[in-house]
Amino acid sequence: xxxxxxxxxxxxLILAAALLIAIxxxxxxxxxxxxxxxxxTGLLTGKGPGALTLRVLRGPGVVTAIGAGxxxxxxxxxxxxxxxxxxxxxxxxxxxxxxGLAIVCGVxxxxxxxxxxxxxxGGLAAxxxxxxxxxxxxxxxxxxxxxxxxxxxxxxxxxxxxxxxxRLPPEQAAExxxxxxxxxxxxxxxxxxxxxxxxxxxxxxxxxxxRALSLLELGDDLATGLGLKSNRARLQLAGTxxxxxxxxxxxxxxxxxxxxxxxxxxxxxxxxxxxGGRILSAAVAGAIITVLADLAARSIVPGLQLPAxxxxxxxxxxxxxxxxxxxxxAGDI
Amino acid sequence: MRAMAVAVLALVLAAVLTLTVGVREGGFSLVWQxxxxxxxxxxxxxxxxxxxxxxLIAGLIAGxxxxxxxxxxQAITRNPLADPGILGINAGAAFxxxxxxxxxxxxxxxxxxxxxxxxxxxxxxAVFALGGGLKGxxxxxxxxxxxxALSAMLLSFVSAIILARNEALEVFRFWVTGSLAQxxxxxxxxxxxxxxxxxxxxxxxxxxxxALSLGSAxxxxxxxxxxxxxxxxxxxxxxxxxxxxxxxxxxxxLGLLVPRLARRAGGHVLRRELIASAILGAAILLFADTIGRxxxxxxxxxxxxxxxxxxxxxxxxxxxxxxxxxxx
Numbered sequence: 329x330x331x332x333x334x335x336x337x338x339x340x341l342i343l344a345a346a347l348l349i350a351i352x353x354x355x356x357x358x359x360x361x362x363x364x365x366x367x368x369t370g371l372l373t374g375k376g377p378g379a380l381t382l383r384v385l386r387g388p389g390v391v392t393a394i395g396a397g398x399x400x401x402x403x404x405x406x407x408x409x410x411x412x413x414x415x416x417x418x419x420x421x422x423x424x425x426x427x428g429l430a431i432v433c434g435v436x437x438x439x440x441x442x443x444x445x446x447x448x449x450g451g452l453a454a455x456x457x458x459x460x461x462x463x464x465x466x467x468x469x470x471x472x473x474x475x476x477x478x479x480x481x482x483x484x485x486x487x488x489x490x491x492x493x494x495r496l497p498p499e500q501a502a503e504x505x506x507x508x509x510x511x512x513x514x515x516x517x518x519x520x521x522x523x524x525x526x527x528x529x530x531x532x533x534x535x536x537x538x539r540a541l542s543l544l545e546l547g548d549d550l551a552t553g554l555g556l557k558s559n560r561a562r563l564q565l566a567g568t569x570x571x572x573x574x575x576x577x578x579x580x581x582x583x584x585x586x587x588x589x590x591x592x593x594x595x596x597x598x599x600x601x602x603x604g605g606r607i608l609s610a611a612v613a614g615a616i617i618t619v620l621a622d623l624a625a626r627s628i629v630p631g632l633q634l635p636a637x638x639x640x641x642x643x644x645x646x647x648x649x650x651x652x653x654x655x656x657x658a659g660d661i
Numbered sequence: 662m663r664a665m666a667v668a669v670l671a672l673v674l675a676a677v678l679t680l681t682v683g684v685r686e687g688g689f690s691l692v693w694q695x696x697x698x699x700x701x702x703x704x705x706x707x708x709x710x711x712x713x714x715x716x717l718i719a720g721l722i723a724g725x726x727x728x729x730x731x732x733x734x735q736a737i738t739r740n741p742l743a744d745p746g747i748l749g750i751n752a753g754a755a756f757x758x759x760x761x762x763x764x765x766x767x768x769x770x771x772x773x774x775x776x777x778x779x780x781x782x783x784x785x786x787a788v789f790a791l792g793g794g795l796k797g798x799x800x801x802x803x804x805x806x807x808x809x810a811l812s813a814m815l816l817s818f819v820s821a822i823i824l825a826r827n828e829a830l831e832v833f834r835f836w837v838t839g840s841l842a843q844x845x846x847x848x849x850x851x852x853x854x855x856x857x858x859x860x861x862x863x864x865x866x867x868x869x870x871x872a873l874s875l876g877s878a879x880x881x882x883x884x885x886x887x888x889x890x891x892x893x894x895x896x897x898x899x900x901x902x903x904x905x906x907x908x909x910x911x912x913x914x915l916g917l918l919v920p921r922l923a924r925r926a927g928g929h930v931l932r933r934e935l936i937a938s939a940i941l942g943a944a945i946l947l948f949a950d951t952i953g954r955x956x957x958x959x960x961x962x963x964x965x966x967x968x969x970x971x972x973x974x975x976x977x978x979x980x981x982x983x984x985x986x987x988x989x
Contacts, residue, residue: 415806461977472802473980476742479809480977483914487969490838494960505833509820584813629825638824641817648810649791652803 332599339598343612346597347394350616354390354623355381359631392515393622393636394615395523396580399572400424401594401614402534404587405607406569409541410562413471414651417588418451418573421478425485426454427574428508428582432492435504444526444578451574454481455566510583510637512622519579526575534568534607541565541603583618583637585644590614592651664926665933668940675947679717680709682951711845718853719844720947720964723909726856726901728942729935731916732923733863733901736870736931737894740801741921741979744972745781745902746913748792748808752815753784754906755836759819763826770848778855778903785895785902787811801983816911839912839965841950852904859900860939866893867931912965914972915942917979945971 356362362381370378381387404417418424430450431443439446458481462474493504506513540561543551548558573587594600594609621639628634680692694700695709727745734743745751757780758773765772788811792804816837823833834840869890905912919942920934926941927934946964949971953962 461981464981473983476802476805476980476983477977479805480973480980483969483976484973487966487973490834490966491962491970494962494966495957506824632825634821634824638817638821641813642821645810645814645817648813649807652806652810653791 336599336605339600340609343594343597343609343616347612347616347619350619350623351390351394354393354619355386357623357627358386388517388520389512389515389622390619391517391520392523392579393512393618395520395527396512396576396583397586397590397615397618398611399523399527399530399576399614400580400583400587400618401590402531402607402611403569403572403576404589404614405591405594405603405610406534406541406565406572407587408591409545409603409606410565410569411471411474413475414592414655415475415588415648416471417585417591418455418569419582419584419587420482420648421455421458421475422480422482422485423451423454423458423478423570423573424577424582424584424587425482425489426457427451427577429454429485429489429492431578432489432504432508435500436492436495444522444575447574447578448571451570451577452567454485455570457481459566506635507581509635510581510640511625511633511635512580512618513626513633513635515579523575523579526578527572530568530572530575534572537561537565537568538604538607545603580618581635581637583621583640585640585648586614586617586621589617589640589644589647593617665937665940668926668937668944672940672944672947675944675951676717676721678951679720679947680713682955715845715847715849716841716950717947718849719841719847719908720950721943722849722853722856723841723905723912724915724943724946725939726859726905726942727912727915727946728919728923728938728940729860729863730898730901730905731918731942732920732931732935732938733870733894733898734916735920736874736934737891738801738804739874740804741983742801742805742917742976744914744916745898745905746911746915747805747812747917747976748785748788749811749815750781750784750788750898750902751839751906751911751913752812752819753787754778754781754903755819755911756780756815757783758906759822759836763822770851773907774848774851774855777907778899781903781906782895782899784811784815785898834963834965835910837911838963838969839906839910840963841909841946842961842963844908847908849908852907855900855907856904859897859904860935862893862900863897864932864935866890866897867935870894871931909946910965912946912968914968914976915946917972918945918968918975921975 352364355367356364362378366376366378367382368378370376370382373379407416407418408414427447427450430446434441434446458474458478462477464470464473489508493501496504540556543554543556544558544561551558590613591606591610594613595606597613598605598609600606600609617640618636622636624639625634625636681689691705692709695706699710700706730745731743734745734748735741754777757776761772761776788804788808791811792807819836820833823836831842835843873887873890919938922941923934923938926937949967950964953964953967956962
């Protein structure tokens, strides 16, 4: 075993440990503080405050956060690899806010369609719009134009969202506003099952597609030479990426910046270079960020549940700034 | 000149509509009566004087100020995507006021006036430093992304504070999207003075900004000092943006829309462009506000949402037109 693999294993262990710590902390801290021992007895015996916390109070929320964060993180990594630009995340390019808009519109119209379906439709529509609008006159597509046009679509959906929110009755409007910021308050096992169900299906599809992503990494000519239909593969991968993001949005709202942060963070810790490893580490990193953001959002102001999206906004935006200055120094954008 | 005349006409029309649309009975003649022969016992007159007039004045201040601020920013950065909203300067002013009133425990007009301007100035400096403006020419892409990130962070703080204090949704809307709905409560007098100061300064230094846009070496040769001009532009943008946020909240995209139109009316002379952007900015903001009030009664769409609905497609269109070479 060489030093590189050792470092990779150590990184993966660090990432896994961080996720475990984030989960335990998130279960312990809240309006009522629990000790790790309480949780442990609750888990083993199914009785006492620990069991209640796990089963009803915090368990479902934490599990939902893990699922949503992993889906968003994986989605971010797919686009970052596909477009070879760390800024190319579904939340920067407006896909997640498109998914959010579709859900809010669905709620306003009183539809009975399931949330993930609405969210997927919204996300795909936003992604298609961005892709079409970013094509230049000569038919070429520059990643940076894609990102800027995506930002524009994000602005537009944000405006459309606040338009829709004004049409809701006051109590519902406040609730919708929180949801649109990205919130994990009051999630139940239904949400957790939904995000893990959809997420598993998409993960299986992704496992099949990941070979194509590795080939695309080699460059179009080589990939085509090795028998890959590159444009089709790219579309399929983008489709999976959008659906993963939409899965996260359906349960947690369009939480900003998780997809952007997760990929580079995971890659830095594990040192993964292959697309498969990068996506996996991004999923774990996304889960960590989401669990911690939710924890911070509900414990920073005692007795008050802030939307988790406020926290990722406060910490994610500086990260975007830092990324930008680094990229700029490297001359990438 | 013809374009300028059209702009003035548009502004007059927008002002008349702001005062008359939605007034239940009497329409224009009632508004005229309320203004010319005010009857303190007539509730309709009182409503016009205390609700409509402040709204009109706030719209005039914020629209003109944001239009001019956008034009100066685009001239000095040579970035067609520069706008006080997109670059986070609005958010800086809003953040300073909200956090200041949280710490001070009060939210009066004096406090707002004292905090909005330093907030706007700090955000402007920060966005240029982060966007690479200090090292050389700030490229449009990097500056825009830096602004988006700064704005996202500051507005997240603002939402956190407002949600933590359990304020009404109306307060949230004012400080996050911008609104003219409660203009009567805003410090219109203070902000009007600041806006006029910013406007005069902008018009005074306009020729030197033009010289600067020829390149700093050439500008120096012509006897202008780039550092001083940039400082002057910063003070003007700060005064204008702070005033606009003080009366209308962080309304975005107006500074993106207006300069393009003003360039046509002003014939590529910055001084005239600035005057045109004041007129057009006020006209567009008042139109947007009036439309927002009448599309889905009885609720009204906040003016910040309206400008974003118009401005975001414009942003996309301009982003598409950025040449690959200009993106660095």
